[in-house]
Structure formats: structure tokens, C-alpha cells
Amino acid sequence: MAGLAGCLSEDGPGGGGSDSLRIGVMQPLTGDLEYYGQQSLWGFLSGLAYKHDADPLDIDSAGEETVEGDEYDYELLIEDTEFDADQAQSVATDLVQNRDVDVLFGTASSGSARQVIGSVVANTDTPFIAGPAAAADITSSSEYCHDRVFRANENTAMDARSGGQYVANQTDVQRVYIMAADYSFGRAVARNYRTVLESEGIEIVGEQFVPRGYSEFQGLYDNAVEANADAVIGGFTVSTLPAFLSTGLAGDYDLRMFGGFATMISNRAIGGVAQRTFGEDFTAQDLRDAELGPFTTRYHWNQYDNEINNTFVEDYTNTYGTVPDLFTSGTFTAASSLVQAVEESGSTSADDVVDALTGMTVQDTPKGEGGYTYQEYNNQARSSMTIANPVPTSDEWASNWDAAVMPSEPIATVGGEESTLSQDAGGMDCNLSG
Known part of the structure; x- marks a missing residue:
């Protein structure tokens, strides 16, 4: 990680200020634990879809997709981390250095999330929504917590x-x-x-x-x-x-x-x-x-009875052939909060998105309206269990x-x-x- 510091620009994330938010999505989409990454991705896609009154994109592999909105588009640069911390670091580096993402989102591995924070976020100030990585220290230890690292997903x-x-x-x-x-x-x-x-x-x-x-x-x-x-x-x-x-x-x-x-x-x-x-x-x-x-x-499909969750369960099941699972409410909320941040700030610049996310109560979540709130002291979302x-x-x-x-x-x-x-x-x- 130390060797990478000199390779990354300190000018901060690219993009920003346009009508599109470029999101680098990093999840394990192959291997023994590909289902962890798939459900995490599907929850995120469902959150974007819900905010735009659309059906979720049916995707389970790396690639580029765009979710179009009335005022802002959300460009997704989806990459496979292979449930490997070094691969996650490599992917995050490429997304920031060569592909001008505004925000990073992922991963299912806590070790990978820590490595991305230490090697990429710390050197570029790129905003990072961690998840579903669940180790508590990501948002409780001074070694990893950061004013540009947020987590909607629940933790250990x-x-x-x-x-x-x-x-x-x-x-x-x-x-x-x-x-x-x-x-x-x-x-x-x-x-x-x-x-x-x-x-x-x-x-x-x-x-x-x-x-x-x-x-x-x-x-x-x-x-x-x-x-x-x-x-x-x-x-x-x-x-x-x-x-x-x-x-x-x-x-x-x-x-x-x-x-x-x-x-x-x-x-x-x-x-x-x-x-x-x-x-x-x-x-x-x-x-x-x-x-x-x-x-x-943390979440399962039958634990919350509200209009948002009912729509989420129906759309997710129709699209992916299975009900929403443990990680999906947090990743839905991660996407929902990004859309809310862009719309409330009227901007896709990284700084404006961070300002809007800080202390935000997320309006649309599977745990109900206002079901998650990012705590200002550590950027961890508080929610019911x-x-x-x-x-x-x-x-x-x-x-x-x-x-x-x-x-x-x-x-x-x-x-x-x-x-x-x-x-x-x-x-x-x-x-x-x-």
C-alpha cells in the first residue's frame, strides 16, 4: 500500500460538476462467494431503480451501465474484486486514476474495504461508500474511519x-x-x-x-x-x-x-x-x-412491512428470481442515499455529495422512510435490527x-x-x- 501512494494523483477524484455521477462499483462477482457480490450489486441496482420508478437492471457481471434520470444520470463502472483485497485495491486504483469515477462503492470483504481506504481513499480523497463489508472497525477505528468513508450497511x-x-x-x-x-x-x-x-x-x-x-x-x-x-x-x-x-x-x-x-x-x-x-x-x-x-x-425480506420494502421485494424477486437477502437493504440504501445527495445538493461533484451525505437521514429505504441515518461522528448509518x-x-x-x-x-x-x-x-x- 505504501508503494501505491506515489502513483495516485492527490488532485482528488475525477468527473464531478456534470449531469452524471460516475460510480465505481466493486464486488466479488466470480468465485465461491460470487453470491455475496451479486446480492450486493442487486440491492444497489434496486435502490437506483426505486429512486427512478424503474425496474432494476438485470446484471450479475462486470461492465458499464447507465441509469438515466430526469436531471442526472448515474454511470456505473462495475468491476469484479474476486473477494481478494489486492484485486480490490487494483480495481479501485484503476477506477480513480484512469476512469475518473466520482464515488467508489463496495466491497463484500472487510479486508478489501480496509485496503481500499488505506491505499486509495487516503491518497485521493475519493468518496467511498463501504458495503456490505461488516467489520465494525471500518467506521469505529481511527485507522480506517474517514470523513469521506460512509457505510449504509449494518456491521458486526x-x-x-x-x-x-x-x-x-x-x-x-x-x-x-x-x-x-x-x-x-x-x-x-x-x-x-x-x-x-x-x-x-x-x-x-x-x-x-x-x-x-x-x-x-x-x-x-x-x-x-x-x-x-x-x-x-x-x-x-x-x-x-x-x-x-x-x-x-x-x-x-x-x-x-x-x-x-x-x-x-x-x-x-x-x-x-x-x-x-x-x-x-x-x-x-x-x-x-x-x-x-x-x-x-440485519435484514431479510420478511422482517419489514412497509410500502418501500413491499415494492423492493416484488421488483427484486421478479428481476433476479430470488428474494432480497441479508446485504441488500444496506446496498439499496447506499444507492438511495447517493441519489438523494445529488438531488438535494443539485450537484454531482464529490465534495457536494460528501457534504449532503454527512448526517443524512435517508428517505427511501427497505426499513421504511427515514430508516437509516448516517451518524456525523463516524459516517456509519444507524438503523433498526x-x-x-x-x-x-x-x-x-x-x-x-x-x-x-x-x-x-x-x-x-x-x-x-x-x-x-x-x-x-x-x-x-x-x-x-x-
Whole structure:
């Protein structure tokens, strides 16, 4: 990253001041986790479409597209980051240095987002809307937070604050053992849950980090039982989650398993575990008896009942053949906020867009009108979160949700004031507002 600093112009982003906003869109669109990038892109395209009363563009690969409006156009320069931080840096550098983008948007990887901030944003002052990268430190650490870095998407601290408070106050859990993947996401999950649970009087009786793809969980569950835990948290993505759940559900451990609802591919894995454990016709009661849940969700299609979300779900499903998933509300809101910034400022210049985004309450979001507000102290959008239980996928959604389990209707909603790190919270080392 240090070597790149001398290669990038310090004159700031190109474009600006015209009737078009050039947006560099960076998501992983190929490889094992291409669905992360696809749903992120589709949410963004849906936000642009909603603001222009149009159907979303049906795109799932790199290329250039334009969304036309009455006064302003939005030129999309879409690139594949391959879920690789070096590739994300290379793509971002090219978009800024050679293709004159006004704003960057992406990525699904927190490591990639950090590298783009450190190597590109810091050297060019190009505005960057990070997302769905979820590590809390992107908007809480002084190393990464920046007055031109915004994030509409929810983060791991919001997962932990909403889910941890619910488990501490609405269940009989007293002693928790944490298991998590040994990289930035897993460690962020563990750190944030530890902070929240301990503040609520819950004892953390053990913590274990394992490599991605780890499968020998029996010993870890034995450790949790020996530590007299009554619940475990799993901070894993789809490469490790099935083995974690299979061991927990198949064993006679009498431990509640809770954490965050993930994307469809992870729910597909959970559903497969449930079918192998309880049979093809497993029930919601089977999952309750196994003490699976409750889980926090940043967003799923059935968690919010309002006109914007209803339109979003219908248009997204019609265009992409699946319902909106975990990352899509945040990326819809990222696009919605950019259009709002351009229209409110009457300008596509980067400086004017940044000024308009700062402190903005975003009008059109899947969580309702004004459902997200960028906090001035760290440019993280504050929004509500919901708590739901895993249930068998209903006939209503089976054709558009390719997983055997889905979130239930929300059993609780945690407001943005409670879910988001406040300016004086422990772990908040970012104060852009002075």
C-alpha cells in the first residue's frame, strides 16, 4: 500500500460538476462467494431503480451501465474484486486514476474495504461508500474511519449489540462459550459479543478461534460443557458453519446456539443440517427443542412491512428470481442515499455529495422512510435490527428462497439508537464531528 501512494494523483477524484455521477462499483462477482457480490450489486441496482420508478437492471457481471434520470444520470463502472483485497485495491486504483469515477462503492470483504481506504481513499480523497463489508472497525477505528468513508450497511457491532441484549434479557442464558473463525470477521464477532454480553452481566467462560473450514468441533463443544456454559456463539461463514451446527445439533450438549442470521447460502447449509438431524419434514418445534436461535438479522425480506420494502421485494424477486437477502437493504440504501445527495445538493461533484451525505437521514429505504441515518461522528448509518428464529421455509417463499430454513416473522425489533455504537461507546475511536 505504501508503494501505491506515489502513483495516485492527490488532485482528488475525477468527473464531478456534470449531469452524471460516475460510480465505481466493486464486488466479488466470480468465485465461491460470487453470491455475496451479486446480492450486493442487486440491492444497489434496486435502490437506483426505486429512486427512478424503474425496474432494476438485470446484471450479475462486470461492465458499464447507465441509469438515466430526469436531471442526472448515474454511470456505473462495475468491476469484479474476486473477494481478494489486492484485486480490490487494483480495481479501485484503476477506477480513480484512469476512469475518473466520482464515488467508489463496495466491497463484500472487510479486508478489501480496509485496503481500499488505506491505499486509495487516503491518497485521493475519493468518496467511498463501504458495503456490505461488516467489520465494525471500518467506521469505529481511527485507522480506517474517514470523513469521506460512509457505510449504509449494518456491521458486526450492530449484530452483537442487538442480539446480545436480547439473549441477555429475554432468555435464561447466563454463561457463554464463544467459537469463531480466526480472521477479521470471526474475531470481530467474538470481540463485539464479548463486550455486549459482559456489559449485560453474562459470563464468557471460554473463547476459541479456529481456521476457516475447520470441522472437528466435538472437542470444542466438550470444552464448552466442561466450562459449564449454557450457550455457544458461532462466528462463522458458510465455509465453517455447517460443521459447527452439525456437531452442535447431533450431540447431546444441552447448549443454546445463537448469533446472526446469514445469507441464503448459509441458511441452505443450516437447512441441510436440520434435514440430516431431524428428517426432511423437520418442524419449527424441532429447531426450538434443539435450542437453535434466536438469531439477529440485519435484514431479510420478511422482517419489514412497509410500502418501500413491499415494492423492493416484488421488483427484486421478479428481476433476479430470488428474494432480497441479508446485504441488500444496506446496498439499496447506499444507492438511495447517493441519489438523494445529488438531488438535494443539485450537484454531482464529490465534495457536494460528501457534504449532503454527512448526517443524512435517508428517505427511501427497505426499513421504511427515514430508516437509516448516517451518524456525523463516524459516517456509519444507524438503523433498526430484528430478532427472529429459524423456521422451515414456508410454501409461500419456497420458490424464491433456495434454503430449507428461513427467518421467522420478527420476534423483536431493536431500534437504531440501541443497536449502533454511540459516540462515547467503548470501542468507538472515531470522532469526525469534532
